[in-house]
Amino acid sequence: MTYQPPVRDHAFLLRDVLEIEKYADLPGFEDAAIDVVDQIIQEAGRFTSEVLAPLNAVGDKQGCTWNPDHTVTTPKGFKEAYAQLVAGGWPALGADTAYGGQGLPHVVNLSFSEMSSSANMAFSMYPGLTHGAYSAILNGGSPEQKALYLPHLVSGNWGGTMNLTEPHCGTDLGLLRTKAVPQADGTYRISGTKIWISGGEHDMAENIVHLVLARIEGAPEGVRGISLFIVPKFIPDAEGKPGARNSVFCDGLEEKMGIHGNATCVIRHEESTGWLVGEENRGLALMFVMMNEARIGVGLQGIAQAEAAYQAAATFAKERLQGRSLTGPKNPDGPADPIIVHPDVRRMLMDSRAVIEAGRAFLFWTACRATWPTPALTRLCARRAMTTWP
Numbered sequence: 033m034t035y036q037p038p039v040r041d042h043a044f045l046l047r048d049v050l051e052i053e054k055y056a057d058l059p060g061f062e063d064a065a066i067d068v069v070d071q072i073i074q075e076a077g078r079f080t081s082e083v084l085a086p087l088n089a090v091g092d093k094q095g096c097t098w099n100p101d102h103t104v105t106t107p108k109g110f111k112e113a114y115a116q117l118v119a120g121g122w123p124a125l126g127a128d129t130a131y132g133g134q135g136l137p138h139v140v141n142l143s144f145s146e147m148s149s150s151a152n153m154a155f156s157m158y159p160g161l162t163h164g165a166y167s168a169i170l171n172g173g174s175p176e177q178k179a180l181y182l183p184h185l186v187s188g189n190w191g192g193t194m195n196l197t198e199p200h201c202g203t204d205l206g207l208l209r210t211k212a213v214p215q216a217d218g219t220y221r222i223s224g225t226k227i228w229i230s231g232g233e234h235d236m237a238e239n240i241v242h243l244v245l246a247r248i249e250g251a252p253e254g255v256r257g258i259s260l261f262i263v264p265k266f267i268p269d270a271e272g273k274p275g276a277r278n279s280v281f282c283d284g285l286e287e288k289m290g291i292h293g294n295a296t297c298v299i300r301h302e303e304s305t306g307w308l309v310g311e312e313n314r315g316l317a318l319m320f321v322m323m324n325e326a327r328i329g330v331g332l333q334g335i336a337q338a339e340a341a342y343q344a345a346a347t348f349a350k351e352r353l354q355g356r357s358l359t360g361p362k363n364p365d366g367p368a369d370p371i372i373v374h375p376d377v378r379r380m381l382m383d384s385r386a387v388i389e390a391g392r393a394f395l396f397w398t399a400c401r402a403t404w405p406t407p408a409l410t411r412l413c414a415r416r417a418m419t420t421w422p
Contacts, residue, residue, distance in 0.1 A: 035085040035340060037077035037147045041389065043070055045396050052137065052400070060137045069140055072125075076144040079120060083113050085151035091293020092154070095285075096234070102281040104233040104295045110155060114188075114236040122148075123159045123188035127166060131182035139399040142332060146392070149336035154293030158191060158231045160329055164322040165192025165243050169262070172310035172318040177262060180272055181241055191237035194322050195226040195244040195263075195299060205316065206254040210246040212261060212306065221303040222246050222263055225283075232297030233265075233282035239274040240265040242299070243322065244306060245315055252313065260315030261306035280304040328398060335391050342384045349377055 046052050047066050055061040087109045094107040106114075117123065126141030127133025148156040166185040169177055184190035201207035210224025222244055226232075233240065242263040251257030266274035283298045310318050349372035353363070357373040371377050 035081055035088075035151050036343060037081050037150070038339060039073050039077040041392070042073050042143045042146075045393055046073075046139065046143070049393060050139070050396060050400055052139065055137075055400075060135060063135065064137055064140060072136075072140060073143055075120075076122075076147050079116070079122070080144075080147040080151040083116055084148055084155055087113055087155060087293070088152040091152065092290065093292075095292035096295040098282065098285045102233070102283065104235065104282055104285065104297070106234050106236055106295065107293050110293060111236050113155065114158065117159065118188040123162065124186050127163070127186040128170065128182075131170075131178065132186045137400065139396050142328075142396065142399040145329070146332050146336045146339070146395075149333050150340045152293070153333060153336065154291040157291065157294045158234070158236065159188055161194065161231045162188065162190070162192035162237075164194060164325050164329075165241055167325050168194075168243055168260070168318055168322040169309065171321045172260070173262075174309075177307065177309065180268060181262065181264075184239065184272075185241065189237060190239040190241055190264075191231055191234065192241045193229055193232050193243065193299075194319065195229055195232075195242050195301075196319065197226060197228050199225060199227055205245060205258060208245060208247065208258065210244065210301065212246040212248045212259060212308075213303075214248065218307075220246075220248070220261060220306045220308060222261055222280075222301040222306040223303050224301050226299045226301070228286060228288075229297045229299045230294055232295060232299045234295045238266075239268075242280060243309070243319065244301065245319055246301075246306070248312055255316050257313050258315045259312050260309040260318045262309055263301065263304050263306040267305060278304050328395070331391075331395055331398075335388060335395055338384070338388045338391070342381070342388055345384070346372075346381055349381060 046069055052061060052064055052069065053066050087107065090109055091107040096107065097105040099105060121134065122144060124133045125136050125144060126138050129135040145156065145160065162185055166182060169181055185192050196205060198208050198210065210222065212220040212222050214220055224246060244261045244263045245258050246261055247257050248259050263278065263280055265278055265280060267276045267278050269275035279302045281300045281302065283300050286296045286298060288296045350370050352371045353366060353368040354371050355368055355374065357369050362369045362373050
């Protein structure tokens with residue numbers, strides 16, 4: 033099946049339903065003229081269909097490869113595609129201009145993200161997690177941390193992850209055992225094992241920035257004693273370039289159905305060097321900045337995969353021959369008609385399409401509201417959006 037990005041559907045939502053040009057006086061929308069957005073969407077469709085979609089099957093069949101030196105090799109073609117992603121400026125679409133971003137509304141970035149996830153979800157998770165790490169540091173990092181890490185994360189030259197789950201605890205993070213020992217120079221020594229870390233190790237970015245939940249020695253038990261740390265794979269040198277190798281290692285890959293092209297890693301921190309983000313014992317609140325962004329991202333993935341599944345089903349229904357149409361043969365020269373002529377097949381396809389289009393509209397509307405950083409702007413956007421909602 034060849035993925036066909038729903039460019040016209042996206043343009044219709046942004047132009048005619050959300051009417052994003054009405055928000056031109058609000059932060060983030062000044063440069064989002066509809067002709068500019070149309071060009072972005074058109075190019076997003078080209079990039080995702082021509083570059084990412086052909087690698088989807090390759091990634092799932094070949095998968096990532098763990099090497100004895102604790103490195104991971106991504107599937108054939110992924111590294112080159114990632115280089116094109118970075119060169120095209122796609123990771124920077126919705127990021128702050130102060131750190132090299134393009135400053136466009138989150139909903140425009142979401143349009144690209146849906147197409148990339150439909151085309152190749154395993155690949156799209158790499159920049160998706162990186163943007164989440166960017167958001168957490170943007171919200172809680174010190175000025176020095178922002179200046180050092182955000183430009184690299186925005187560009188995509190460095191990747192990002194979130195290290196939450198441990199072998200003995202999943203959703204109950206209050207049970208985590210990873211510890212952080214303060215050092216005289218203001219850093220911390222992080223020790224512990226994290227599992228199910230998406231994009232935890234790969235060969236596409238020159239550095240990987242892990243955001244790690246850990247408990248400082250003497251901190252309260254439970255979630256009230258959790259802190260957040262930046263733990264880079266390579267410790268930046270005085271010039272902000274990847275320097276000494278940090279003692280954070282990938283000990284193996286884990287299985288996640290359908291996304292073998294994304295490196296799902298077991299990550300071991302062996303007294304790795306980390307830097308506290310925000311205040312002590314307030315790490316979970318900061319991590320939820322990243323988690324809340326992931327929530328809308330998971331909704332996006334659902335729409336993206338539904339779109340890809342619908343396209344595959346519609347193509348199959350036009351090719352699969354079985355039975356004859358109730359109103360007479362539609363393929364008289366063949367042994368049977370394609371199943372798309374049968375009313376119940378058409379009903380199932382149209383039901384699917386209706387759910388996808390409604391879900392996408394709600395997703396884009398939600399993303400429009402999520403653009404605003406303050407409650408006042410959120411209320412303003414909500415009032416304006418409701419005037420355009422059918």
